[in-house]
Amino acid sequence: MTRLFHISDVHFGLEDTAALAWVADCVARERPDAVAITGDLTMRARHREFAAAAAWIRALDVPVTVEVGNHDLPYFNLAERFLDPYRRFRALQAAVGHGANLPGLALIPLKTTARAQTRLNWSKGRVGERSLAACLAAIDALPPGTRALVACHHPLVETGTHGKALTRGGSRALAALAGRRVLAVLSGHVHDAFDLVHETEQGPVRMIGAGTLSQRLRATPAGFNELTFADGALTVRLRSRASTCTG
Numbered sequence: 001m002t003r004l005f006h007i008s009d010v011h012f013g014l015e016d017t018a019a020l021a022w023v024a025d026c027v028a029r030e031r032p033d034a035v036a037i038t039g040d041l042t043m044r045a046r047h048r049e050f051a052a053a054a055a056w057i058r059a060l061d062v063p064v065t066v067e068v069g070n071h072d073l074p075y076f077n078l079a080e081r082f083l084d085p086y087r088r089f090r091a092l093q094a095a096v097g098h099g100a101n102l103p104g105l106a107l108i109p110l111k112t113t114a115r116a117q118t119r120l121n122w123s124k125g126r127v128g129e130r131s132l133a134a135c136l137a138a139i140d141a142l143p144p145g146t147r148a149l150v151a152c153h154h155p156l157v158e159t160g161t162h163g164k165a166l167t168r169g170g171s172r173a174l175a176a177l178a179g180r181r182v183l184a185v186l187s188g189h190v191h192d193a194f195d196l197v198h199e200t201e202q203g204p205v206r207m208i209g210a211g212t213l214s215q216r217l218r219a220t221p222a223g224f225n226e227l228t229f230a231d232g233a234l235t236v237r238l239r240s241r242a243s244t245c246t247g
């Protein structure tokens with residue numbers, strides 16, 4: 001059995017410190033095999049926000065994967081945003097040791113952010129050709145029998161939450177992932193949790209969203225998802241701030 005904690009949208013700079021202390025306590029007591037973080041680690045991609053994120057993640061002392069969210073690209077420094085938008089995020093990845101070695105399961109990243117878009121709202125999702133190709137190639141390179149959990153920031157299609165992702169290229173990407181029979185697509189961004197099956201032209205695909213651990217609440221309290229993979233089946237349990245740790 002493999003157990004993951006899927007967390008998202010911590011937004012250091014506007015984090016919920018009580019919720020973070022609760023999650024860190026749950027990790028310490030329950031020792032999941034890995035923690036998967038699906039983006040928006042910071043509020044405005046400030047250096048001090050990334051430093052706080054790195055310190056909190058490192059203190060968890062379990063394998064961690066981190067994806068980039070739209071809030072993690074430079075917001076004030078436009079020159080850096082255009083020339084090297086992922087520099088600060090890469091430094092965070094290097095600091096926390098991106099990666100988790102799980103039996104029979106692989107977390108595969110899919111980038112859904114963009115330094116700029118041909119629409120006014122650059123916070124929405126976008127799956128570019130190269131990002132999708134890299135994700136599919138990583139899935140195709142997995143050893144036989146290993147299941148893929150794709151990790152991205154924006155839901156690839158709308159899932160009925162208050163917040164919208166409006167991901168360009170998302171439907172096409174989701175169909176391609178359905179065709180690869182991925183175990184699920186993990187995401188964040190909308191700050192509310194969900195677990196549903198979406199039908200695509202290439203078959204069904206499961207979409208799992210984690211809520212937020214920030215003060216930017218939408219419809220639901222702060223929380224995260226506990227994912228359990230056993231005998232080929234994935235189970236999701238929503239852990240909200242009101243619940244207690246076990247183990």
Ligand SMILES: [Fe+2]
Pocket residue numbers: 009011040069071189190191
């Ligand atoms: Fe967010």
Ligand SMILES: [Fe+2]
Pocket residue numbers: 040069070071153188189190
């Ligand atoms: Fe976001």
